[in-house]
Structures are given as structure tokens and as C-alpha cells.
Amino acid sequence: MAYSIDNGVTYQPYSDGAIMSASSAKAHFRDPYVFFNKETKKMTMYLAEDDKIGVYTSGDGKNFNYVGATPLNSGALNGKDLGLIECPNLKTMCDTTTGTTKTVMFFGANGYNYGQTSGSYYMVGHLDDNGVFVAEQQPKRVDDGSDYYASNYFQTSDNTNILSIGWLGNWGYSCKKIVDANNEQSYKLGSLSLAHQLNLTKVNGEYTMASSLVKPxxxxxxxxxxxxxxxxxxxxxxxxxxxxxxxxxxxxxxxxxxxxxxxxxxxxxxxxxxxxxxxxxxxxxxxxxxxxxxxxxxxxxxxxxxxxxxxxxxxxxxxxxxxxxxxxxxxxxxxxxxxxxxxxxxxxxxxxxxxxxxxxxxxxxxxxxxxxxxxxxxxxx
Incomplete structure (x- = not known):
């Protein structure tokens, strides 16, 4: 954790090490997403932990306690898991057709059991009393393409539409030997997508995220x-x-x-x-x-x-x-x-x-x- 006292120009580390550590060097424990929960009045952290997203809360932003998890294994996903989970994110969105407010959890995963490759996914649901996401329907892809991964999500104000930008890449080939016109290794890990505008709407009784490109x-x-x-x-x-x-x-x-x-x-x-x-x-x-x-x-x-x-x-x-x-x-x-x-x-x-x-x-x-x-x-x- 680091902090700034000059409006983000420079940052100072809070301590010499991390404020949290994984249980072992091999444990999957990555991509923290932290937000202030207005209901619990605490900082809430979502962490990618293998096939689940662990949830931790803190009263001071320094000491976090485990309060639960959202499972994304085969048992929670009708027998077809999504592999290693990464990059969790949480947003509140308003259904454009009914005005209903829903909680949406975004994450990166691998869709090999669904005939797809890695990509960015979302689930629609709500938060329990501890701030743990509870899914109300199965995951869907934000973008149907083969390389829209590790996405970022931005809202200009509460409950509004989301702008998302994804990493155009895949660990199956992006980290391998890529060559340029001279047949020399170029070390390119991929590219960035155009911005996508995301809108939540209810179609045939199920919430769906509509995606459109922000055109240049x-x-x-x-x-x-x-x-x-x-x-x-x-x-x-x-x-x-x-x-x-x-x-x-x-x-x-x-x-x-x-x-x-x-x-x-x-x-x-x-x-x-x-x-x-x-x-x-x-x-x-x-x-x-x-x-x-x-x-x-x-x-x-x-x-x-x-x-x-x-x-x-x-x-x-x-x-x-x-x-x-x-x-x-x-x-x-x-x-x-x-x-x-x-x-x-x-x-x-x-x-x-x-x-x-x-x-x-x-x-x-x-x-x-x-x-x-x-x-x-x-x-x-």
C-alpha cells in the first residue's frame, strides 16, 4: 500500500513490505480491488484466489480480515469451471429498461470448457451483509473475442454506464517468441482495445451486458x-x-x-x-x-x-x-x-x-x- 499527499504526483510506501501476504509462495493471491462499502462502513477487498474470489474487510485500510468468498469452481458453475480467476472488479449498475440497481462482478477467466479462450467475464447479483458478492445468474463474456482480457472498468458517476478497456493478449501466445519484419524477437505482449461502453439491460428475464465500441x-x-x-x-x-x-x-x-x-x-x-x-x-x-x-x-x-x-x-x-x-x-x-x-x-x-x-x-x-x-x-x- 502507498499513499500520496500531493494529489497523486508522488507516492510513499506505507511500510517496507506488503500489508497482506499469501499463505505460501505458490498460492494464487493477486489483483486486489478495494472499495469503500457504504453499508458496512468498511474498506472491502476482492482478491483473485485460484477458482474463487476472496473477500476481506478493514476498518482502517491497513489490517484486513477474511469474511468470505465468491466461488467460481465447477460446483458453482453447473459443472464447468472457468480455470484460474484473475482481475476482480465490482460495479453497481442501473438496468436501462426497468431502473433496477444491480451489483455486477467482473473478472478474468478461461473459457476452455465452453469452447472459448481466456476473456473478461461478468456476473450479476448482490452483496450480502459482509460485502461478499452473491451471484444470481451464470457468468457471461463482456466481449466475445479471443483476446479481451485483464479489463479495466470506469464509471463517471454512481450506477451509470461503464467504459471498459481490455488487454488484447493471451498467455497462450503473447508471452512466446514474436518476431518482427527482420525475424528478430520483438517482445510485444499485445495491445489495448478501443474503449467499450457497457450497458446493463434485462432480456427475457435475464440481465445482459450490451457492449458497443467508442468510435474514434x-x-x-x-x-x-x-x-x-x-x-x-x-x-x-x-x-x-x-x-x-x-x-x-x-x-x-x-x-x-x-x-x-x-x-x-x-x-x-x-x-x-x-x-x-x-x-x-x-x-x-x-x-x-x-x-x-x-x-x-x-x-x-x-x-x-x-x-x-x-x-x-x-x-x-x-x-x-x-x-x-x-x-x-x-x-x-x-x-x-x-x-x-x-x-x-x-x-x-x-x-x-x-x-x-x-x-x-x-x-x-x-x-x-x-x-x-x-x-x-x-x-x-
Whole structure:
């Protein structure tokens, strides 16, 4: 623990050592989150402890006592645990539809038992008399992507919407041998996501966190817009209309809007491809089911096991089935790709390894889906 008496310019340690220590050198005992509990009038600390989150309270902020825990093992999660728990966080949020106030616990975990990788999760519930979180429903992912982890959460005032930023990385490959354009180790542990705005709402009797990207509109330059109609195109040998095949700068904002005048709703398959000499990311969306598949490859991971982990295919549900208008936001740069399915509350963020300045973008569909698109460079200078 450290303190400041000059408004945070400098900090002084409270003591020569930690105010708390783990039971052993091998014990999982990390990522303290501390807040003042207005009900108990005490400081409350949440600690990641293997497959549970331990809860400690203190009257002076220096001496903490154990008061309970929130278990996240297989017994608490219907037989499927979430592996090692990290980065607990607690927020109070207001349901945007009913005005009900709920407590939300966020944490990092591994979704291998659910066909997913590591990610940021949340649970909705309440606090007991000691300030221990009691879950009322099963965990859900904050972002569906493969690399949204160790997230931070910020509220401008009590019970308001949350802004979240995640680490785009995964211990399965981020800490392995990553090489640059000269085939030299680059020691890059990943990147940071765009800010995500999180809103709590109740859908079909269960609370859900809607995620949307905070878009960098002030940084967009060299915008190009156009409309492509499939009635003016012919299908290729694979049965797809090639709607767009263009080269852009690697830091790019894509906005895609699709309609289907012939069938009334967007249907069939839509395929997006982002290609560079050393990196490829593909998204295949099925409008008839709402499911989409994300695959990727890179030449910049030198470790074979890490490369296998990075290349895994993931299938997620967008929540968008045969829409009248399909709307998708995409943001890319050398280190990331982030998707937002507009109006569904779902985002997908992933880490990308590339050293290339240019990006080849392709979009195709096997149904009569017309496309309106807008492309802009993201310029932070």
C-alpha cells in the first residue's frame, strides 16, 4: 500500500513490505480491488484466489480480515469451471429498461470448457451483509473475442454506464517468441482495445451486458463511400458475389450496411477478409442463423505451440438473424481487429500480429445482399 499527499504526483510506501501476504509462495493471491462499502462502513477487498474470489474487510485500510468468498469452481458453475480467476472488479449498475440497481462482478477467466479462450467475464447479483458478492445468474463474456482480457472498468458517476478497456493478449501466445519484419524477437505482449461502453439491460428475464465500441470519429480521414448492388454483378465459381476488393492503409475504420431488396431481409453467408503479407483475419457471418466464425493466421509467431493456439477457430452468436438492415463496424490496425454488430450489443476483439502498412479488404456474399460501405483511415497524428 502507498499513499500520496500531493494529489497523486508522488507516492510513499506505507511500510517496507506488503500489508497482506499469501499463505505460501505458490498460492494464487493477486489483483486486489478495494472499495469503500457504504453499508458496512468498511474498506472491502476482492482478491483473485485460484477458482474463487476472496473477500476481506478493514476498518482502517491497513489490517484486513477474511469474511468470505465468491466461488467460481465447477460446483458453482453447473459443472464447468472457468480455470484460474484473475482481475476482480465490482460495479453497481442501473438496468436501462426497468431502473433496477444491480451489483455486477467482473473478472478474468478461461473459457476452455465452453469452447472459448481466456476473456473478461461478468456476473450479476448482490452483496450480502459482509460485502461478499452473491451471484444470481451464470457468468457471461463482456466481449466475445479471443483476446479481451485483464479489463479495466470506469464509471463517471454512481450506477451509470461503464467504459471498459481490455488487454488484447493471451498467455497462450503473447508471452512466446514474436518476431518482427527482420525475424528478430520483438517482445510485444499485445495491445489495448478501443474503449467499450457497457450497458446493463434485462432480456427475457435475464440481465445482459450490451457492449458497443467508442468510435474514434475525430481521428478519421480520407473517407471513401459507395453502394454496390448484386444485380450488377455475377457470381464467381464458388457461388459468391464479390462486393468489394480493395487496398487500404492498415489503420482503418470500416462501416458496412447491407440490405436485400429481392428477399426482404439480409440472408445467406457474408464473408469478410483482411489480408496482409504476414497476417490474415477472416469473419464468416451466416445471416440465417446469426452465428459467425472468426479465423486468423500470422507469420510472426515463431513458437509452433503458440501458433497453433493463435490459429484456433472460434464460433460465436451475433444475435442478429435475417435483419432488414445488417450493420457492422470494424476497426483494424497492425495489432488488432475489433467488430461491433450494431444494435445487438455484441462485440468481438482480437489481437493481430502484423508489420505491414497496407491492408487488402475483401467482402463477398452468396445471396442478393446489396452493400453500402464507408472506409476511413484512423489517423492519430
Amino acid at each position: 470519429y475525430d481521428s478519421l480521414t480520407k473517407t471513401v463511400k459507395d453502394t454496390i448492388n448484386t444485380s450488377q454483378l455475377f457470381k464467381d465459381n464458388d457461388g459468391y458475389y464479390q462486393l468489394l476488393d480493395t487496398q487500404r492503409w492498415t489503420s482503418q475504420n470500416f462501416y458496412l450496411q447491407m440490405t436485400n431488396k429481392k428477399k426482404g431481409t439480409v440472408c445467406g453467408n457474408i464473408h469478410l477478409s483482411f489480408k496482409q503479407k504476414d497476417s490474415t483475419v477472416d469473419l464468416n457471418y451466416n445471416a440465417d442463423t446469426g452465428y459467425y466464425t472468426v479465423t486468423r493466421q500470422t507469420k510472426n509467431i515463431a513458437d509452433s505451440d503458440a501458433n497453433t493456439e493463435y490459429n484456433k477457430k472460434f464460433v460465436e452468436q451475433s444475435g442478429v438473424v435475417n435483419p432488414n438492415v445488417f450493420k457492422l463496424h470494424v476497426y483494424t490496425d497492425k495489432t488488432s481487429v475489433e467488430f461491433e454488430f450494431e444494435n445487438s450489443g455484441r462485440t468481438y476483439s482480437l489481437l493481430k500480429y502484423s508489420t505491414e502498412e497496407n491492408l487488402l479488404f475483401n467482402i463477398e456474399t452468396d445471396s442478393e445482399n446489396d452493400l453500402f460501405y464507408s472506409m476511413s483511415n484512423i489517423d492519430n497524428k
